[in-house]
Amino acid sequence: MLKPASSTGKRELILNAAAKVFSRHGFHRARMEDVAAEAGVGKGTIYEYFESKDSLFKELVREGLNFYSRAKLAETGKDSLGEKLRRLFLVHLKFSIDYRDLSKVALSDYATGSEDIRRWVSSMRQEKVARLKEMLDQAKERGETGRDLDTGVAAVLIWGALGSLWYQVTWEEPPPDIDGMVDQSVQMVMRGLENG
Amino acid sequence: MLKPASSTGKRELILNAAAKVFSRHGFHRARMEDVAAEAGVGKGTIYEYFESKDSLFKELVREGLNFYSRAKLAETGKDSLGEKLRRLFLVHLKFSIDYRDLSKVALSDYATGSEDIRRWVSSMRQEKVARLKEMLDQAKERGETGRDLDTGVAAVLIWGALGSLWYQVTWEEPPPDIDGMVDQSVQMVMRGLENG
DNA sequence: ATTTTAAAACCGACCAGTCAGTCATTTTTT
DNA sequence: AAAAAATGACTGACTGGTCGGTTTTAAAAT
Numbered sequence A, B: 001m002l003k004p005a006s007s008t009g010k011r012e013l014i015l016n017a018a019a020k021v022f023s024r025h026g027f028h029r030a031r032m033e034d035v036a037a038e039a040g041v042g043k044g045t046i047y048e049y050f051e052s053k054d055s056l057f058k059e060l061v062r063e064g065l066n067f068y069s070r071a072k073l074a075e076t077g078k079d080s081l082g083e084k085l086r087r088l089f090l091v092h093l094k095f096s097i098d099y100r101d102l103s104k105v106a107l108s109d110y111a112t113g114s115e116d117i118r119r120w121v122s123s124m125r126q127e128k129v130a131r132l133k134e135m136l137d138q139a140k141e142r143g144e145t146g147r148d149l150d151t152g153v154a155a156v157l158i159w160g161a162l163g164s165l166w167y168q169v170t171w172e173e174p175p176p177d178i179d180g181m182v183d184q185s186v187q188m189v190m191r192g193l194e195n196g
Numbered sequence C: 001a002t003t004t005t006a007a008a009a010c011c012g013a014c015c016a017g018t019c020a021g022t023c024a025t026t027t028t029t030t
Numbered sequence D: 001a002a003a004a005a006a007t008g009a010c011t012g013a014c015t016g017g018t019c020g021g022t023t024t025t026a027a028a029a030t
Helices: A012-029 A032-038 A042-048 A053-070 A081-098 A100-109 A115-141 A150-171 A179-192 B010-029 B032-039 B043-049 B053-070 B083-096 B100-108 B113-139 B152-170 B178-192
Strands: none
Touching: A012 A032, A012 A042, A012 A100, A012 B032, A012 B152, A032 A042, A032 A100, A042 A053, A053 A100, A053 A115, A081 A100, A081 A115, A081 A150, A081 B100, A100 A150, A115 A150, A115 B010, A150 B113, A150 B152, A179 B010, A179 B152, A179 B178, B010 B032, B010 B043, B010 B053, B010 B100, B032 B043, B053 B100, B053 B113, B083 B100, B083 B178, B100 B152, B113 B152, B152 B178
């Protein structure tokens, strides 16, 4: 049986260490021993808190996702589409700065790991795109976009654009002015969605 | 010493097998033995044609890249930006359909493999984005885009959008109408680039 | 044409390194 | 003192790469 999440701070400790170690070389090259060393615990201890390496990875990513979901869209449905997109972009990029290690893990290990993880990550992407499409559909309904917009394609494009920005911010040099970049980006995206 | 590329069709044979096997489970889970089996050769034979697993992967991706580079932009500098983008998108997506296995490899193993591969792939991305930025800069010069466009950000966004489309086409159900989708996408992108 | 011969191509059993996960033992807590 | 937590040496499974030996090919000799 696994210990409850609150037994000590040890669970958090391990999770943080995992973020650091996974982000260094990716899932495969990260050894459980290294995670243990980074956390300052014995290797065996990790298995008191996590089923397996796979499970540790999943918990790690889920934790991060939860975190920034919480900070995320209070989903005030009355905001304009532009405002919603701005917040979406901002939350993701802020996250990537505040939790750089975790962000690297989430981004770079997409294709890594077991078949199980692969499917899991892929389904998350699908869900994200689907949610984005919903948002666009609503906006379209309200006439905030072009009448003939293909929201499916648009959602894929926007998600990709955000992902690319995210990647850039996470891996390349620290960006100077996130807010400005986001404003600029959203402006571009919004123009793209409008009627020709 | 490695054998010349032309000694038999065996090199091609192995490369094709590698595309298939790598695309199935990603770089790490693909075993050289499986590649050998798929190609119908002994494991040792692979090492007559390729230095190592890493090198096999690189050659594979390079081969694919070469191929579609060739088919690519005859770079007729006088085409409109829209036309250039349309061709860029089309070439990538057509490639992903014709060489689905190879496409999966190129896409999903971005973060995978050795440190060496990781860096190599990352540098390719940088280069692609840089080239895209150049294209945008030229167009901006000619007044085809908004005067105040941040071409750096735009290049990142567009590359991401294309990548996302590429991913969708490669992994999800076979798309119905590539040309239509591309037209739609490029239209959106072009609107986004114009002056507000 | 046939045989000889040597080099080139091919092969897969094996080796050596790796690492996730276990568990008997030790340390800490209650 | 006994229960809980922590540990790290160990094991078992796995796989990239090697290498001595076999087969194929092609050229040379008869």
